[in-house]
Amino acid sequence: MPKTILITGANGGLGTAVVKKFLDENYKVVAVDHSGSRLGFANNHPQFELHAVELASETESDTFVKEAISLYKKIDGALLLAGGFAMGDIAATDGEALRKMFSRNFETAYYLTRPLFQHMMENGYGRIVLVGARPALQPEAGKNMIAYALSKSLLIKLADLLNEAAKGTNVVVSVIAPSTIDTPVNRKDMPKADFSKWVSPAQIADLLEFICSDKGDPLRAPLYKIYGEA
Numbered sequence: 001m002p003k004t005i006l007i008t009g010a011n012g013g014l015g016t017a018v019v020k021k022f023l024d025e026n027y028k029v030v031a032v033d034h035s036g037s038r039l040g041f042a043n044n045h046p047q048f049e050l051h052a053v054e055l056a057s058e059t060e061s062d063t064f065v066k067e068a069i070s071l072y073k074k075i076d077g078a079l080l081l082a083g084g085f086a087m088g089d090i091a092a093t094d095g096e097a098l099r100k101m102f103s104r105n106f107e108t109a110y111y112l113t114r115p116l117f118q119h120m121m122e123n124g125y126g127r128i129v130l131v132g133a134r135p136a137l138q139p140e141a142g143k144n145m146i147a148y149a150l151s152k153s154l155l156i157k158l159a160d161l162l163n164e165a166a167k168g169t170n171v172v173v174s175v176i177a178p179s180t181i182d183t184p185v186n187r188k189d190m191p192k193a194d195f196s197k198w199v200s201p202a203q204i205a206d207l208l209e210f211i212c213s214d215k216g217d218p219l220r221a222p223l224y225k226i227y228g229e230a
């Protein structure tokens with residue numbers, strides 16, 4: 001019986017590589033995004049489904065998780081990749097900018113994590129992966145992206161709190177903190193950068209698969225700094 005893995009941000013630069021990896025490794029993939037424009041390769045795969053869910057909506061997210069649980073009975077893993085980026089030092093970061101990043105990075109993960117964590121605790125097994133970022137861990141990297149760094153740091157805190165609540169169980173919340181990922185958007189935005197120093201989406205997908213596989217079973221409360229050479 002393949003494990004069922006929910007993947008948000010599935011249509012993104014990272015998400016598309018992650019969907020591909022998990023289908024290649026025979027998981028059942030329940031993908032979530034606004035659009036599936038870059039997921040054509042998965043369309044006819046028997047173990048792939050795509051759902052359009054507005055993850056900033058608590059109601060939509062909660063309904064989606066309840067339907068998924070009733071359909072699949074057991075969600076084994078959730079890779080909550082949806083998020084977004086914004087520059088801005090303290091002068092440029094007003095309340096609206098702050099709320100936008102909070103919603104895009106924290107709420108999109110929190111509203112799914114809340115019902116999924118409870119479901120996994122009831123099952124005695126589950127893997128949730130949240131996406132932090134280096135600016136949330138290193139002030140020198142975050143000082144000019146205040147709202148982004150703050151919203152990502154909350155996810156790291158959430159993982160700490162849930163791992164404490166899950167102590168003694170086989171439910172684990174992992175955090176990955178990538179530096180710059182080698183995506184088409186980043187290449188376009190930073191054409192003069194040395195792309196060879198960036199971490200590839202496929203490398204991150206391999207790590208995520210390891211976390212969800214039986215090989216990842218002994219891991220507890222991990223935080224992976226995926227910085228490559230950047």
Ligand SMILES: NC(=O)c1ccc[n+]([C@@H]2O[C@H](COP(=O)([O-])OP(=O)(O)OC[C@H]3O[C@@H](n4cnc5c(N)ncnc54)[C@H](OP(=O)(O)O)[C@@H]3O)[C@@H](O)[C@H]2O)c1
Pocket residue numbers: 008009010011012013014015032033034035053054055056081082083084085104108131132133134177178179180181182183185186
């Ligand atoms: N790229 C990097 O260098 C980098 C570095 C560190 C961390 N990260 C993090 O890694 C993750 C993936 O990055 P990426 O480069 O793959 O990002 P991306 O290409 O922008 O993909 C993010 C995906 O999430 C979706 N999404 C965002 N808000 C959503 C919402 N409210 N409801 C449903 N879907 C939503 C987006 O859909 P729409 O586009 O349709 O809104 C998009 O397809 C993000 O959390 C990002 O912050 C990225």
